[in-house]
Amino acid sequence: MSDERDHYDGQVNFSHYRRKFLKGLAQVGLAGGVAASASGVARAAWGGSTFQDALGDFFQNHYQRMTPEEMKDALARIERNAKRKFGVDITCVDTPPIPGVVFGYALNISKCKGYRDCVYGCIRENNQGRDSQVQYIRVLQMDKGSMNLERSEHYYEPESVPVPGKFYLPVQCMQCDNPPCVKACPVGATWKDPDGIVVIDYNWCIGCRFCMAACPYWARHFNWTDPQIPAEELNRATNYLGNRPRMKGVVEKCHFCTQRTRKGRQPACMEACPTGARVFGNLLDPNSEIRYILEHKTVFRLKEELGTEPKFWYYTDA
Amino acid sequence: MVLAFALVASTQAADSPLPPSDTAAAPVHRQLRLNEVPETPPGPTEPQVFDGYPQAPPFKVVPQKDKLTFYPCSQCHKFMTPNPAPRKLEAAPHPAALQHGGGRIWCLNCHLIDDRDYLHTLKNQKVDFDEAYLVCGQCHFNRQKDWYLGGHGKRAYNWQGERMIYSCTHCHDPHDPVTKPREPHKVPPVRAGLQRMPAADRDLRKVWERHAAKTAETADER
Numbered sequence: 001m002s003d004e005r006d007h008y009d010g011q012v013n014f015s016h017y018r019r020k021f022l023k024g025l026a027q028v029g030l031a032g033g034v035a036a037s038a039s040g041v042a043r044a045a046w047g048g049s050t051f052q053d054a055l056g057d058f059f060q061n062h063y064q065r066m067t068p069e070e071m072k073d074a075l076a077r078i079e080r081n082a083k084r085k086f087g088v089d090i091t092c093v094d095t096p097p098i099p100g101v102v103f104g105y106a107l108n109i110s111k112c113k114g115y116r117d118c119v120y121g122c123i124r125e126n127n128q129g130r131d132s133q134v135q136y137i138r139v140l141q142m143d144k145g146s147m148n149l150e151r152s153e154h155y156y157e158p159e160s161v162p163v164p165g166k167f168y169l170p171v172q173c174m175q176c177d178n179p180p181c182v183k184a185c186p187v188g189a190t191w192k193d194p195d196g197i198v199v200i201d202y203n204w205c206i207g208c209r210f211c212m213a214a215c216p217y218w219a220r221h222f223n224w225t226d227p228q229i230p231a232e233e234l235n236r237a238t239n240y241l242g243n244r245p246r247m248k249g250v251v252e253k254c255h256f257c258t259q260r261t262r263k264g265r266q267p268a269c270m271e272a273c274p275t276g277a278r279v280f281g282n283l284l285d286p287n288s289e290i291r292y293i294l295e296h297k298t299v300f301r302l303k304e305e306l307g308t309e310p311k312f313w314y315y316t317d318a
Numbered sequence: 319m320v321l322a323f324a325l326v327a328s329t330q331a332a333d334s335p336l337p338p339s340d341t342a343a344a345p346v347h348r349q350l351r352l353n354e355v356p357e358t359p360p361g362p363t364e365p366q367v368f369d370g371y372p373q374a375p376p377f378k379v380v381p382q383k384d385k386l387t388f389y390p391c392s393q394c395h396k397f398m399t400p401n402p403a404p405r406k407l408e409a410a411p412h413p414a415a416l417q418h419g420g421g422r423i424w425c426l427n428c429h430l431i432d433d434r435d436y437l438h439t440l441k442n443q444k445v446d447f448d449e450a451y452l453v454c455g456q457c458h459f460n461r462q463k464d465w466y467l468g469g470h471g472k473r474a475y476n477w478q479g480e481r482m483i484y485s486c487t488h489c490h491d492p493h494d495p496v497t498k499p500r501e502p503h504k505v506p507p508v509r510a511g512l513q514r515m516p517a518a519d520r521d522l523r524k525v526w527e528r529h530a531a532k533t534a535e536t537a538d539e540r
Contacts, residue, residue, distance in 0.1 A: 108469075116503035123506075133509035151522060155506075155514050160499035224509060264476050275497075276472030276489065285478075287375050289468025297469060317470075 053077050062188065063201040063241065074203075075240060082238075082245050086231040094240040095262040097195035103256050103311065104196070104283040105267075106293045107170060110317040111277035114139055114161040114168035121272025122172075125257060126243040127235050129227030136254035137172045137269060138218070172269070173198065173219035173254035174302065174310030184214035190251075196283075196311055197256050199241040207249040216303050217310075220253045256280075283311065367441055368452070374466040377481040380474050382488060383447050387411075391434035400431050417494040428453050428492070447487075454486045 056077050061070060071094055078092040119137045128134045140152035144167050152169065162168065179198050182190055189204035190211060212220045226248045238244040239259035246252055257267040261280070265271075270278040281290035290313075293299065297315040304310070383389055388411050404424040407414060416423060430438040437445040437453045445452050455462030464470035465486070472489070474482040490497070508514050521528065 113497070113500070114502055115500060116506075119506055120503050131507050131510045133507065133512070135506045138506075157502070157505050159501065161502045162499060261477065264478050266473070266475065266477050270477075273472070274489075276470070276484070279468060279473075280477050281468075282478065289375070289473070292467045293469050296467075315469075317464075 053080060057203065060203050062204050078240070078244050085245065086229070086234050088231055088234055088236060090234065090236040090238050092238045092240060092244050095258060097193050097197070098262055100284060102196040102283045103175065103261060104281065104290050104313070105256070105311065106279040106290050106299065106313045106315055108277040108317065109167055109169060109314050111275045112168045112170060113275055114141060114156070115274065117272045117274055118170060118269035118278070121268045122254070124233060125235055125268035127227070127229055127238070127245055129223060129225065129229065131228055132223060132225050134221040134223065134227070134252060136219070136221070137170050140169045140171060141166050142169050169314070171217055171219070171302065172312070174217055174308070174312040175256060177309035177311060178307060180214040180216070180308055181211035181220060184210040186210060193241070195262070197258060199255055199258065200252060201241065202244070202246050202250045202252065205250040207251065209251060211251055216306055216308065220251050222251050223248050367443060368455070371463060371466045375468070375481055377483050379448055379451070379485045380482050380488065381448055382485060386447070389435070389447070395434040402426055402431060413493050417496070418492060448485060450487045450492065451485055454492070
């Protein structure tokens with residue numbers, strides 16, 4: 001009896017059953033001659049994480065089913081993995097949505113000049129792979145007087161913008177209220193949060209890319225390679241359903257900068273925009289700027305006829 | 319003719335019976351407006367001065383005065399006698415030709431002649447440099463209303479909480495307000511190992527046009 005109690009006292013820092021189980025497995029792995037260290041600093045043969053963390057990632061539950069303790073473990077694992085991979089200390093948190101808030105975005109295409117500052121602000125803020133063609137925002141150069149997206153030019157590189165006779169249409173995730181990508185996901189790795197943001201649990205994503213086929217806005221991007229990010233440029237303030245470092249083989253997309261906007265800050269693209277073309281706010285607040293725009297300006301949504309109910313409006317002066 | 323005259327006379331009599339002839343020195347008309355006309359006309363009051371839009375959410379302007387190179391202007395101007403005559407300026411810090419307003423505007427339309435550290439409006443408000451939007455909005459009132467209410471301009475730092483917005487002169491040079499074309503950021507990279515599709519190679523015909531062309535080709539072969 002007393003022996004048993006001593007045993008439990010020794011295990012008190014591993015508070016719940018799964019953690020004990022995993023530690024046991026790790027010890028078995030050590031006994032089997034596998035080069036894993038319990039302290040978790042050495043680079044192991046299976047992709048830079050210790051056996052314990054690899055198993056923890058493997059057995060990690062879906063975001064919505066994780067207990068607070070499991071979430072804490074998952075966040076600590078993400079921080080340890082980033083330390084191993086990039087050599088920097090990041091903080092990963094799980095910011096819940098703010099009650100009574102539904103986010104909406106409005107973009108003034110009369111003001112947008114095609115500078116692409118938002119694209120690069122987003123790349124840095126959201127820890128996107130630098131060479132993997134994962135840009136959440138694509139600025140399309142369009143012929144004035146036409147809305148033909150097929151004739152748009154994404155890779156424009158003139159001496160100076162705006163080019164006469166063209167206008168610029170930045171396209172990113174529209175955070176649809178009726179999101180086809182969520183319907184397409186076979187495993188439920190993406191869903192719409194109460195604040196209207198369509199988020200992805202990267203750990204639960206199986207990389208089937210059905211959502212990419214379902215999205216009419218080409219807003220979702222697949223990590224074909226491990227994202228290559230210079231360590232000194234890594235954004236260290238990360239969020240679980242946001243800009244934490246992703247792995248190879250998962251889909252990612254714009255999440256309205258959950259790590260910033262759920263704490264009251266602006267999304268990075270809005271902060272980077274020098275023209276003030278972007279307006280972000282709470283659709284449920286009748287005094288917000290975005291509500292003024294929706295009520296008093298000529299607004300339109302992209303591919304509205306598809307019934308996806310995007311929460312991203314374009315408007316013009318006048 | 320006589321009948322019509324009688325009809326008019328009878329209706330007038332029915333609507334407003336004529337007052338006794340001794341008091342009616344002036345003709346009395348029916349009241350033409352629905353709203354009441356005040357007995358005594360309002361006396362001259364202070365001119366109404368624009369004071370923002372009441373429905374606009376409260377805001378503060380991001381301060382800019384400390385970033386101006388030559389501010390305060392009175393450093394130099396207190397030693398100079400003011401000369402209100404419009405002329406071409408040649409001294410160094412001032413632009414020789416004012417690009418704003420197509421030559422119709424002269425410095426002192428906005429700058430206060432007595433205290434160069436301030437601006438003024440047409441109603442003689444003394445306006446701080448950080449409140450330049452009150453001066454700009456005298457002509458650009460549509461933009462100004464949008465700016466107050468959030469449809470124009472740029473908010474700083476946050477989307478909720480204290481609303482800090484940039485003033486007009488942060489983005490627009492008031493002496494040369496047109497935004498110049500600028501070099502864009504570099505083209506986003508294509509995934510490693512892939513190439514961009516040149517725009518010239520893209521077949522911009524409609525699907526049915528492509529199909530028709532293809533069927534025409536095969537018809538020739540047959």
